[in-house]
Amino acid sequence: MNHKPAMDWLFDEPTELSQNQSQILQEHLAGCDSCQTLAESYRQVEYALHRSGQIGPEAGFTARWQERLQVSRQKAHRRQIVVSLALVLGGALALVGLLVYMAWPWLRSPNLLVWTWIYQWIMLLTYANSVREAVSPFARDVAGLTPWFAWVIGFGIISEMAVLWVVSYKLLTNPRRVTK
């Protein structure tokens, strides 16, 4: 006996079967004990599934969930702190690594570094001295040619400008007093 179409239709949605298919299925079930037994078993399972109601949690589910939410938030907060610290430390380490990498040629030979610094300072001082030697005769001549009152007027103008600058700065930066 061929059970194939009947077995397929038995476990399909009843609404999806055509009238002809339903009739063939019923005829097959009437004449086939094994399929009839399975069909009955299926009916019992379906009935049992529908009969068994929903199961609820124990009392206090909401309170337990609120506690869990609190714990989850604390965990998330801790995770944030750890991630931030890791980022800062990682960044600092990367920076130090980069600096070491850049300074590595000098760090390998500190003598050269020290001598380079000394040489730079000597060069700077030598340059300053040669500038002074070049400028000083000219400055002496200018100072000798300038009359004494020109010095007085020059210093006076500079002093007045300084006072004007200080007063303007005070007036601009101090908060204005509001009068009713």
Next chain:
Amino acid sequence: MLDNESEWLRKAQSGDVQAFTGLLEAYQRPVFNLCYRMLGNAQDAEDAAQETFLRAYQSLKRYDNNRPFSTWLLSIAAHYCIDQIRKRRVQIVSVEDLPTPDLPEPSPGMESNLSKKEEQQRIKAVIGKLDEMDRAAVVMYYWYDFSYEEICQALSLSISALKSRLHRARRMMAEQWLKMQPGPAAQNSTSAPRRERLQAERMAP
């Protein structure tokens, strides 16, 4: 949909925990039931239900308001349970392999309770034999009266895949049920029209 659901959802989406608690109160039973049917014990079901609500709360801003909240929530629960079953598959012990507790001698008043308890054990065993995705489909179909479209949306399946899974699951459940029968299948009148029974068993959060 519940009367206050959209209001609770709107408030919860803007970060109001109290409003979400309202949703939690309303849906804790269906979510717990789904987890219990999927995982088979109350402790794991409690944990899964709690985790489901936590995940729902955390991803509430991504929730599409056009979709039914119950489907979305149960979808989170089902996927979480499926993951749990897959994770512990190696450790799982078949329900049939567990030692059967000695049942007391039935007294006249106890008979109905005992048979109901026995029936629950059988249901648990029969569902426990199913593949995790088939199990989720069966639970959603029989306990929540979800339409094919809703189950497909919740489990990310196509309609044809769902029908095929339900077909296979029904056949497997019938065969398992038959194996567990003490004698030949009882010829009782349990075959009330299916649609009528479905209507009576609507999901009640």
